[in-house]
Amino acid sequence: MPRGLVSGDTRDGFAAHLEWERALFDARYAVVSWPEEYGGRDASAMEWLIFEEEYYRAGGPQRVTQNGIFLLAPTVFEFGTKEQQDRILPRMAAAEDLWCQGWSEPNAGSDLAGIQSKAVRDEQAGGWRLTGQKTWTTRGGFCTHLFGLFRSDPEADRHRGLTYFLVPLDAPGVTVRGFGRLDGDEGFAEVFLDDVFVPDGDVLGDVHQGWGVAMATTSAERGLTLRSPGRFMATAARLVDLYKTRGADDPRLADEVVHAFIDAEAYRWQTFLTVTRMTDGENLGAESSLTKVFWSDLDVRMHEVAMEILGAEFDHDDSDWLKGYQFALSGPIYAGTNEIQRNVIAERVLGLPRQ
Amino acid sequence: MRFAFTDEQLAFRDAARDLLARECPPSYVRSAWTGDGVDARKVWFALAEMGVLGALLEASAVDVILVIEETGYAAVPEPVVEHAMVGVPLLPDIIDGQHTITASDDPKCVVPFADRADRFLLLVDKRLVLVGQQGVVALDNLESVDGARRSAIVDYSRVETQFSERETTQAFDRGALGTAAQLIGLTRRMLDMTVEYVKERQQFGVPIGSFQAVKHHLADARIALEFARPLVYRAAWTMSEGDPDASVHVSMAKAMAGNAALLTARKALQCHGAIGYSYEYDLHLFMKRAWALAAAWGDAAFHRASVGRAIL
Incomplete structure (x- = not known):
């Protein structure tokens, strides 16, 4: 297990993380829940949770391949042709192709259906020409491929007329400009597309049906696959350790630490319940929004408690809490802000009327 | 691992849910406040007949936890947790519906549903003791915020049995677990009532449930329910399995369920x-x-302190 890696959201750190990702792949631990033919172990969902718990308990680093293996891959399994699966998945698992997400645009964030980047049909060449701008693309500056939504039918309704494309970032007409996140790392990128040709074979799902295909991905992102309980249990355990070594009998802080620990346990057992229901064939749909609000708020709170325990030391903290806090603050924003998630919970879980 | 209830456990829950929807509507709960219900104990005897009250003699906590949750949903004005969860395993000879046990961990011997009980389990010097009807000198009624609880201070002259420290701890855990389950039921009930209300109630020409401010309140309540419930089921399961950490699990469950209900x-x-x-x-x-x-049976701060002693 590599220790003390520089953040994978920097150029140097990303390269170091790739070595780790390839070591994981060689040991067939990169994508344990995938079929064996694509580099996995056919692990069940419950086995995958166990793997995740052990990975983070052992201090395993962030997965810089996550947007491919956890977000795009489930969509490829569900909507991809056999040819696409055979072509895309093995290279993704081996961290040869590195995927970033092309959802947001300057004028389409929470209102994802407002995207304006266009796909124009090129019948003669047998494909599409993409023009527009994507932004907030995590690790876009270091990745090789982008998956994203483009407006293929400007006449159709907002949610119709979108198509899901797979785009190599070295294609002619693509420009990627990295820029800094809150913590200063170059983790973000803008991706400009100027008449970029994409062949029909790189359309995922049906033409003009991209919204439904994309929702499968965002549901995975909000829910289980992106943020398994193992991550938060590991943070809660680190918080307990921090309190024990620095806390010195402060009952209020002790109570905060315990509260966070119980919440992490709650997330773990809610996940066991959820995975059992999924295994039984239930479709959970919008319920993943419940999970996203809970883990993102919990992650922020755990870091705030650590901040209090560390006191002034937090300012020059070398134990990852400072870095972790800045990352945790993105949780309530990305993958659909928590405000959007609460709307989804109210409308699609509780059945309240739309605005 | 499968973390789910069996078909039998779900069927038991459904039967209790149907019974309570029929026999324990809000009007029945309200009648318990004044004590003028014509058939004040019909729900108690129906639960006895269904096998809920004596269930822990044959079955384990995980078999009854969903039924206990339903008694919370219906706000049954009877000492269901006190009798079925706390009392019956300590007093296995009185399960036939002829007797009613109430119990409490209150240091001043305040018990709920006092006028319905003929067996009292009180916490005296950190041990549960049994006081029978003959040992009671007086029941001094005490106004409870929940009038259906009909609380009273038990003034007693004679103790029949003193239970061991271990029996006391286990009974306390069962009380906290059962209460946590009822709190989950109450959370569901209040959420259901409110969702229905905000769908119907119109202001500014639209249902108030279409406003984001209202939606976000209820989404937060739904989230609290979502994450409290599995901890209650986990504690019921580990208690049934005799897990040595079950007591800590009960504390997590009671803390989360109490917070979810209050929120x-x-x-x-x-x-x-x-x-x-x-x-x-x-x-x-x-x-x-x-x-x-x-x-009751330890508030959230009490139970978090218990968890703290285990992990800090």
């Missing part, structure tokens, strides 16, 4: 507006039960 009570009241603040409307029957139960 949901606030959100429910706020989203109802003035109607929820009126005595004639039924919300307060459930809200006040939630307040009482959040404090």
Whole structure:
């Protein structure tokens, strides 16, 4: 297990993380829940949770391949042709192709259906020409491929007329400009597309049906696959350790630490319940929004408690809490802000009327 | 691992749910406040007949936890947890519905549903003791925020049995677990009532449930429910398995369930507006039960402190 890696959201750190990702792949631990033919172990969902718990308990680093293996891959399994699966998945698992997400645009964030980047049909060449701008693309500056939504039918309704494309970032007409996140790392990128040709074979799902295909991905992102309980249990355990070594009998802080620990346990057992229901064939749909609000708020709170325990030391903290806090603050924003998630919970879980 | 209930456990829950929907509507709960119900104990005897009250003699906590949750949903005005969860395993000879046990961990010997019981389990010098009807000198009625609880201080002259420290701890855990399950039921009830209300109630020409401010209140309550419930089921399961950490699991469950119920009570009241603040409307029957139960068998701070002793 590599220790003390520089953040994978920097150029140097990303390269170091790739070595780790390839070591994981060689040991067939990169994508344990995938079929064996694509580099996995056919692990069940419950086995995958166990793997995740052990990975983070052992201090395993962030997965810089996550947007491919956890977000795009489930969509490829569900909507991809056999040819696409055979072509895309093995290279993704081996961290040869590195995927970033092309959802947001300057004028389409929470209102994802407002995207304006266009796909124009090129019948003669047998494909599409993409023009527009994507932004907030995590690790876009270091990745090789982008998956994203483009407006293929400007006449159709907002949610119709979108198509899901797979785009190599070295294609002619693509420009990627990295820029800094809150913590200063170059983790973000803008991706400009100027008449970029994409062949029909790189359309995922049906033409003009991209919204439904994309929702499968965002549901995975909000829910289980992106943020398994193992991550938060590991943070809660680190918080307990921090309190024990620095806390010195402060009952209020002790109570905060315990509260966070119980919440992490709650997330773990809610996940066991959820995975059992999924295994039984239930479709959970919008319920993943419940999970996203809970883990993102919990992650922020755990870091705030650590901040209090560390006191002034937090300012020059070398134990990852400072870095972790800045990352945790993105949780309530990305993958659909928590405000959007609460709307989804109210409308699609509780059945309240739309605005 | 499968973390789910068996078909039998779900069927037991469904039977109890149907019974309580029929026999224990809000009007029945309200009649317990005044004590003028014509057939005041019909729900108790129906639960006895269904096998709920003596269930722990044959079955384990995980087999009854969903039924206990339903008695919370219906705010049954009877000492279900005190009798079935706390009392019966200690007093296995009285399960035939002829007797009613109440119990409490209150240091001043305040027990709920006092006028319905003939067996009292009290916490005296950190041990549970049994006081029978003959040992009671007086029941001094005490106004409880939840009038259906009919609380009283037990003044007694004679103790029949003193239970061991271990028996006391286990009984306390069962009380906290059962109460946590009832709090989950109450949370669901208050949420259901409020969702229905905000769909119907119109202001500014639209249902108030279409406003984001209202939606976000109720989404927060739904989240609290979502994450409290599995901890209650986990504690029921580990208790049934004799897991040595079950007591810590119960504490996690009670802390989360109490918080979920209190949060949901606030959100429910706020989203109802003035109607929820009126005595004639039924919300307060459930809200006040939630307040009482959040404090019973250890409140959230008490249980977090217990967890803290285990992990810090």
